[in-house]
Amino acid sequence: MVKVRENAVHYVAIAAQPLDVQALYEKLKAPQFGGIVTFVGTVRQWTADVETHAIEYTAYTEMALKELTKLATTIEAQGANVVIVHRVGHLALTDEAVFVGVAAAHRGDAFKWCEYLINAVKQQVPIWKKEFDTDKIRWGGLE
Amino acid sequence: MVKVRENAVHYVAIAAQPLDVQALYEKLKAPQFGGIVTFVGTVRQWTADVETHAIEYTAYTEMALKELTKLATTIEAQGANVVIVHRVGHLALTDEAVFVGVAAAHRGDAFKWCEYLINAVKQQVPIWKKEFDTDKIRWGGLE
Amino acid sequence: MYTVKLFAILAEQVGQAEVQLQLPTPITAGAVKAAMQAAFPQTSSVLADCLVAVNQTFIDQEEFAPSEVTELALIPPVSGG
């Protein structure tokens, strides 16, 4: 299952399958844009002295797509291609959880917009992580 | 021909062949790093009212590798994986000219270091572009 | 009765992906949370940090007539990325 919204904005999706970073990157390329910045969030092993071995992501899929679309639209209106895809399901170490890509005419904008988007995704898109750590299970956002 | 230096730092290269973005991205991934930021510079069609149809990059290859290694080493010492590859040769529209990737534990550092590195590459690494524009040929850095 | 979608830790605490709640008119975020707390007191500490979404949009102080509400959800603190 991949839920996608691709009308107004370039490409946003909630994906149940592993992210194809190359394919997502290719969607960003265009002759008018010389700078492409991408952020990929992967499952990290250590957070201070807590060891993680897996993360399960769930989403309120339809609402998450709406929120991603709003975010992407805002940035695309300023002159950019935007791709945002978030994984759901069970992820192992180094698996890709999220891809945020921005192509813009100039690199300063691409960096600024990409960082803005990943921060916004983490703050306002209804997606949750359940972290399987060595000592116990932790829900993201609650500690 | 691909000239590579891969001892102290993760991976830096001057490449005569098209950049394999997926392969370069994969070099960055590691369990200790949760945030991967990449910058790709591509050949852009329009700069104000100047239309570009191709760019030829040349390098002082051995010195460029030394400079790239210095830059990468400085950032890796702060706790990161760094990959920097610059193309040489004849590039068409949307071809990748440069790939700069940083993997770090946290995304703020990855963004900051990636942007620092591409700015430094543009300022101090002996690589030159000869731009084939519709109206005339332009050498980068001179106008 | 209104169907309210639950997610993540909230769904686990209740053991269901949605619940039926009796709500007063107009419908507000406070009313949804109060009804949830009364019906499922075990969700109390998480509920304090939850947002409410009406028709897949976060609401704050807005009031809604029953006819305006097609989908209700309780949103625990998000943690994507």
Add this chain to the structure above:
Amino acid sequence: MYTVKLFAILAEQVGQAEVQLQLPTPITAGAVKAAMQAAFPQTSSVLADCLVAVNQTFIDQEEFAPSEVTELALIPPVSGG
């Protein structure tokens, strides 16, 4: 005589990737640029913006004995990226 590597527009202006220049001792950036200008006056305007590299490292005001110099290069304004 010293071999000095040329790149980009500088190499095109001269039609060669390197030139042989007579240099005074000690070797300095200023001396390399002055010798280049005398031998190839057509490079004058670009030379004003060039840096000099000794042994693949940019130099500024440093002075070098001939025995310290294994590779000399004139570096036009860089424009990678």
